[in-house]
Amino acid sequence: MIKRKRLGQHFLTSNVIAKSISLEANITKNDIVFEIGTGLGILTPLLCENAKKVISIDADRELYEKAKSRFSRISNLSLEFGDGFKQNSVFSIFVSNLPYSKSKDAIEWLANTPFSHGVIMVQKEFAEKLLAKSSKNRRSVSIIANSAFEIEKILDVGKQNFSPPPKIDSVVLKIIKKKSLEKDLIHVINKMFSYRRKTLQNIFKQFGKETVIEKRLDDLSGDEIVELAKEILKR
Numbered sequence: 312m313i314k315r316k317r318l319g320q321h322f323l324t325s326n327v328i329a330k331s332i333s334l335e336a337n338i339t340k341n342d343i344v345f346e347i348g349t350g351l352g353i354l355t356p357l358l359c360e361n362a363k364k365v366i367s368i369d370a371d372r373e374l375y376e377k378a379k380s381r382f383s384r385i386s387n388l389s390l391e392f393g394d395g396f397k398q399n400s401v402f403s404i405f406v407s408n409l410p411y412s413k414s415k416d417a418i419e420w421l422a423n424t425p426f427s428h429g430v431i432m433v434q435k436e437f438a439e440k441l442l443a444k445s446s447k448n449r450r451s452v453s454i455i456a457n458s459a460f461e462i463e464k465i466l467d468v469g470k471q472n473f474s475p476p477p478k479i480d481s482v483v484l485k486i487i488k489k490k491s492l493e494k495d496l497i498h499v500i501n502k503m504f505s506y507r508r509k510t511l512q513n514i515f516k517q518f519g520k521e522t523v524i525e526k527r528l529d530d531l532s533g534d535e536i537v538e539l540a541k542e543i544l545k546r
């Protein structure tokens with residue numbers, strides 16, 4: 312039970328939704344697909360249908376072993392055991408029904424990793440942060456995600472489509488990589504948001520830097536915030 316919670320193990324039970332996710336991923340014979348969280352494997356064989364290769368990893372050894380015996384005949388599937396966010400696999404498409412507690416880490420990791428596009432399932436509240444239009448509802452992860460990806464909402468997924476059901480509904484998002492963000496830049500954006508209520512003059516001071524800008528983060532567009540973060544890093 313503890314492991315289940317820690318690893319965010321709510322398994323998708325709807326084959327229809329799994330099929331939609333795999334179709335949305337637009338996989339071709341040139342693609343290497345990386346899936347974090349094999350789970351019980353509802354998505355994995357679907358991803359293999361059109362891919363050159365699928366690498367699917369789970370941090371739960373039991374699930375990894377089960378998938379190994381269940382999918383032993385799929386020749387373009389490489390199953391791995393471990394932490395997917397610590398892998399250096401090269402891939403073109405990312406697909407994951409993300410463990411919820413890892414959503415922010417996953418976005419930061421993806422923002423820093425080269426790939427073409429992906430389909431991810433996240434908790435509804437987290438999706439709302441990524442898709443937030445008003446600056447009040449933005450978080451640092453919204454700025455990081457929108458700078459790195461085009462984000463499109465694909466599907467609402469009710470909690471009844473999982474076993475065991477989570478407390479909150481989910482959303483499937485398509486993310487198309489626009490550019491990669493350096494880890495240092497991500498760190499500075501996060502730190503700037505920890506001083507969110509301060510003026511930029513004061514935020515710059517926290518980094519030992521100076522600016523004449525008196526606005527606050529909520530007065531700026533995402534692009535402007537990223538540019539200021541770059542300025543902080545530069546000087």
Ligand SMILES: C[S@@+](CC[C@H](N)C(=O)[O-])C[C@H]1O[C@@H](n2cnc3c(N)ncnc32)[C@H](O)[C@@H]1O
Nearest residue numbers: 318321322323348350369370371394395408410
């Ligand atoms: C929400 S479940 C999704 C499982 C399956 N893809 C599905 O749709 O039913 C998340 C899965 O990610 C695995 N997991 C959690 N943290 C992980 C990590 N850091 N690296 C790899 N897998 C992880 C869990 O063990 C679990 O199987």
